[in-house]
Amino acid sequence: MTGIELININKTFTGSTIKAVENFTLTIPQGSFISLLGPSGCGKTTTLRMLTGLETPDEGIIRLGDKVLFNGETKELVPTEKRGMGLVFQSYALWPHMTIEQNISFGLEMQKVPKEEIAGRIEKIISLLRIEGLEKRYPNQLSGGQQQRIALARMMVLNPHILLLDEPLSNLDAKLRLEMRAELKRLHRELKNTVIYVTHDQMEAMTLSTEIAVMSRGKLQQYAPPMEMYKKPANLFVADFIGSPPMNHFSIADGESLAKTIMPLFPELAEKAFTIGLRPESIMVNPHSTAARENFWKHSAQIETVLPTGSEWIIGLRIDNISFFALLVEDCDYNPGDNVKVVIDPKNFLIFDKEGTRISR
Amino acid sequence: MQNINLKITRAKNTIKNGMNDPTTVIMVILVVVLAYLVIAPIGSMVINTFTVGVRDSSVSGGNVGDITGAFYKRVFNSRVSSVYFYKPLMRTLFVAIMVSIIAIPLGGLLAWFMVKTDLPGKKWMSSLMMLPYIMPSWTFAVVWLTIFKNRRLGGSAGVLESFGFTSPDWLAYGAFPIIICEAFHLFPFAYSLFSNSLKSMDIQLEESARIVGAPRSVITRRIILPLMLPATLSAFLLIFTRVIGSFGTPYILGTGVKYTILPTSLYAAFRSGETGVTAVIAVCMILVGVMLISLDSFLLKDNKRFVTIGIKGSIQRLTPLGIKKPFFVSFVLIVLCVTIFIPLFTLVTSTLTILPGVLTKENLTLVYWIGDTLPSMPGQLGLLRNPDVLGSVVNSLKTAVAAAVLSGFVGIFIGYVVIKKSHSMSGKFLKQISFMPYLVPSIAFAAANISLFAVRRGPVPALYGSMMLVVIVMAVKYLPYASRSGIAAMMQLGNDPEEAAQICGAPWRKRITRIVVPIMKGSLVGGIMLPFITAMKEQSLVIMLATPGTELMTTQVLRYTDYGYMQLANGVVLMIVILIIVFKLVIEKLTGAQATSGLGR
Ligand SMILES: Nc1ncnc2c1ncn2[C@@H]1O[C@H](COP(=O)(O)OP(=O)(O)OP(=O)(O)O)[C@@H](O)[C@H]1O
Ligand SMILES: [Mg+2]
Numbered sequence: 001m002t003g004i005e006l007i008n009i010n011k012t013f014t015g016s017t018i019k020a021v022e023n024f025t026l027t028i029p030q031g032s033f034i035s036l037l038g039p040s041g042c043g044k045t046t047t048l049r050m051l052t053g054l055e056t057p058d059e060g061i062i063r064l065g066d067k068v069l070f071n072g073e074t075k076e077l078v079p080t081e082k083r084g085m086g087l088v089f090q091s092y093a094l095w096p097h098m099t100i101e102q103n104i105s106f107g108l109e110m111q112k113v114p115k116e117e118i119a120g121r122i123e124k125i126i127s128l129l130r131i132e133g134l135e136k137r138y139p140n141q142l143s144g145g146q147q148q149r150i151a152l153a154r155m156m157v158l159n160p161h162i163l164l165l166d167e168p169l170s171n172l173d174a175k176l177r178l179e180m181r182a183e184l185k186r187l188h189r190e191l192k193n194t195v196i197y198v199t200h201d202q203m204e205a206m207t208l209s210t211e212i213a214v215m216s217r218g219k220l221q222q223y224a225p226p227m228e229m230y231k232k233p234a235n236l237f238v239a240d241f242i243g244s245p246p247m248n249h250f251s252i253a254d255g256e257s258l259a260k261t262i263m264p265l266f267p268e269l270a271e272k273a274f275t276i277g278l279r280p281e282s283i284m285v286n287p288h289s290t291a292a293r294e295n296f297w298k299h300s301a302q303i304e305t306v307l308p309t310g311s312e313w314i315i316g317l318r319i320d321n322i323s324f325f326a327l328l329v330e331d332c333d334y335n336p337g338d339n340v341k342v343v344i345d346p347k348n349f350l351i352f353d354k355e356g357t358r359i360s361r
Numbered sequence: 362m363q364n365i366n367l368k369i370t371r372a373k374n375t376i377k378n379g380m381n382d383p384t385t386v387i388m389v390i391l392v393v394v395l396a397y398l399v400i401a402p403i404g405s406m407v408i409n410t411f412t413v414g415v416r417d418s419s420v421s422g423g424n425v426g427d428i429t430g431a432f433y434k435r436v437f438n439s440r441v442s443s444v445y446f447y448k449p450l451m452r453t454l455f456v457a458i459m460v461s462i463i464a465i466p467l468g469g470l471l472a473w474f475m476v477k478t479d480l481p482g483k484k485w486m487s488s489l490m491m492l493p494y495i496m497p498s499w500t501f502a503v504v505w506l507t508i509f510k511n512r513r514l515g516g517s518a519g520v521l522e523s524f525g526f527t528s529p530d531w532l533a534y535g536a537f538p539i540i541i542c543e544a545f546h547l548f549p550f551a552y553s554l555f556s557n558s559l560k561s562m563d564i565q566l567e568e569s570a571r572i573v574g575a576p577r578s579v580i581t582r583r584i585i586l587p588l589m590l591p592a593t594l595s596a597f598l599l600i601f602t603r604v605i606g607s608f609g610t611p612y613i614l615g616t617g618v619k620y621t622i623l624p625t626s627l628y629a630a631f632r633s634g635e636t637g638v639t640a641v642i643a644v645c646m647i648l649v650g651v652m653l654i655s656l657d658s659f660l661l662k663d664n665k666r667f668v669t670i671g672i673k674g675s676i677q678r679l680t681p682l683g684i685k686k687p688f689f690v691s692f693v694l695i696v697l698c699v700t701i702f703i704p705l706f707t708l709v710t711s712t713l714t715i716l717p718g719v720l721t722k723e724n725l726t727l728v729y730w731i732g733d734t735l736p737s738m739p740g741q742l743g744l745l746r747n748p749d750v751l752g753s754v755v756n757s758l759k760t761a762v763a764a765a766v767l768s769g770f771v772g773i774f775i776g777y778v779v780i781k782k783s784h785s786m787s788g789k790f791l792k793q794i795s796f797m798p799y800l801v802p803s804i805a806f807a808a809a810n811i812s813l814f815a816v817r818r819g820p821v822p823a824l825y826g827s828m829m830l831v832v833i834v835m836a837v838k839y840l841p842y843a844s845r846s847g848i849a850a851m852m853q854l855g856n857d858p859e860e861a862a863q864i865c866g867a868p869w870r871k872r873i874t875r876i877v878v879p880i881m882k883g884s885l886v887g888g889i890m891l892p893f894i895t896a897m898k899e900q901s902l903v904i905m906l907a908t909p910g911t912e913l914m915t916t917q918v919l920r921y922t923d924y925g926y927m928q929l930a931n932g933v934v935l936m937i938v939i940l941i942i943v944f945k946l947v948i949e950k951l952t953g954a955q956a957t958s959g960l961g962r
Contacts, residue, residue, distance in 0.1 A: 015784050077378045080863045087861075
């Protein structure tokens, strides 16, 4: 099969003045697992709907391999029912007048799959998603989590080459969610289809995807594999959005004296630098002498808060009047008010210009 | 050159995409058809107000098709203006005000009893209270005539007369009985407005007043009554629109003494062949109707300041009636008795007695149901053998079913298109236009349709006098109910279920037949049921459309009251009520749905 290409897509809803999706360009290789990540209202669902044809872009081109699904110039348009994509709705959209079994078999009937085969495929998907025993019930007799899995089953039973999932796990409890995540990942490895996964849970995106596309206000902010996204955020928005606890950052104007101790490490950026960012886990507090290298940046600091989370410690620090959070994994027994030494590897400083674009390497 | 090629491709693809999604096609068809059926009649009638028609030239002079101001002059400024227009207008206003003065306090009081007090037997009382909705609005008029009729009109005697009392004209005909009968019909309507309003009032408003120490009487006077003010205004305006729209009662009780109000005046003009004058009166009625309903929705909007929706499931604190309870119970019972039991009892007994109302054994008879010569009704057969009656039953059922099914399905499709195209201009237009018939008083709408369909226009044949026209006019007039229920249902459903089917590869036809229609079944039943009941009782809309070949039960009643054949009229009314109740029960049994919920407006 073939990859998907979105080129310069724009969409403004009738009656609205803001662009729901703006100059959106994305290439999705076949077989990848892409997450669309972004805050509520940033255009994730709209992007998915344009991919499926439920919504028509104002301009741009959508291609599946060398087949054109949409072309804003010539107004070519392949209708939804002929695109053969699967979409799991944010609202599930189960058919209330059909039993679970009928819900799942409807798509197979539409594709004219022979009767004998339908039964087998339903059985398989039911055991795969662990929804046995619900076949004869109606959607309103199921819990939210069960409905969500039926919605998944209804699409997955069709074996679509491209499966679009709109926050499919948002209604499950934490444990089931973890299990379903693993299940999705396994299914993806097995079926080798292309999955586009919408979420605003960054953990989910980080753990599941081969690539993440972060959106904000209809615009693509960055498209990269998860670790690269984390280590080399394209801009302040992405840096802020990904990571928990979030990245520390301060503008050079606010922390002038502190910036003066850092910026000499980056002479070539002195002109453009505007904001300095630092991931919580790259702050070392009173490190062993072996960990702290010669060229590392060192400063004194004062402990403000100590928040144990169970596996880690989130330490609130004040370094020269600027507040930071550090994330420590080893046990520690600091108390608020303690004076400590912080050490940072210079390559962990993230430096952004006035527009918020990252300029450090 | 390339540019042109691109344009051609674009145009081709745009058309292809449009054909792929029949929603657009359906929308275009609906918009065109409804525009023709809703706007064109009114337009044609407006044209009739200033052009000389075939039958008009005696009034206006000039040739057919000439433009003239004669009809406006005749209605507004001539010898006959007061007969045609000013008197009926003032009387309409007078009747509406008097009806409001009776119906609003009565409805409000009963609503207060039912919602706010510990009156026993509330449940069955409040369901009985909805019964007048099922009975035709003019039932009371027929009953009134049956009881109070005197020798002024021919035909059989009134009940009182058989007991030796001849009622004076003012009691038998004209303003007084019209007001009473309209009020009896409309107070449940005020009742339902008030009880909804009381039920939705936030109990905390009352409780906070109680906490600051206000006694119950002060709470009622200072909190509850002011909050009821919007409902009161609304009730008045809607009662006014009902009075303007109702034909039967003023016709039955007013014609004999020439007490005309606007709808009957329009009918009189129509009967005397004055097309232009009819059109002018109809346009005036439409303007008044539009004004009243716009005023009501304006007030409704303004009421947002009064939003008092309580917490879900908040429990009403019931005022104990204490020792006065028996007094209040008998009050409610008397109201129910006068407005429900006495009328029904009168209807039934009058068809079973020779001297009306005299319940002695030798006076009982089945002759009015199965006889072949009826006392003082030359040439008539008993109801169940009377070809006129049986023919009208068949016609009524046929037209009501056809109109109801038609408007029910069109309503669903309007809901479907409006929700799918909610952002397009045409979608909004469709929504507006499907509500428009609601603004137009029935009899004026009928007049408008007659003016449009009287002659062949392009491909549309002259339909006047055909059953088809009756069905079309009814279906369009009831479309607001059906499309409101269709839009509400589609709104609740949303687009997702259909889109999910689309994703699964279902083509449009399959999506409609397997997803949309089955899911909408419940609201479809409501969208058919309500128009059916209304159609069975309809008189204002059909009185001018009915011709000897298309007589309906309701128009048959009027023929009989014209002749004074009260027993036959009553028998037909009973048959209507029975048919409606049977139909309602059957449908409710079959679908398990409360088909008449939302009957209020
Ligand atoms: N049918 C519509 N008409 C008008 N505006 C719309 C419509 N659908 C979405 N929008 C607007 O487009 C923008 C993007 O919406 P979208 O549903 O794509 O957000 P989302 O990223 O999926 O958000 P969420 O995480 O809350 O689901 C929002 O500003 C939304 O208000
Ligand atoms: Mg969304």
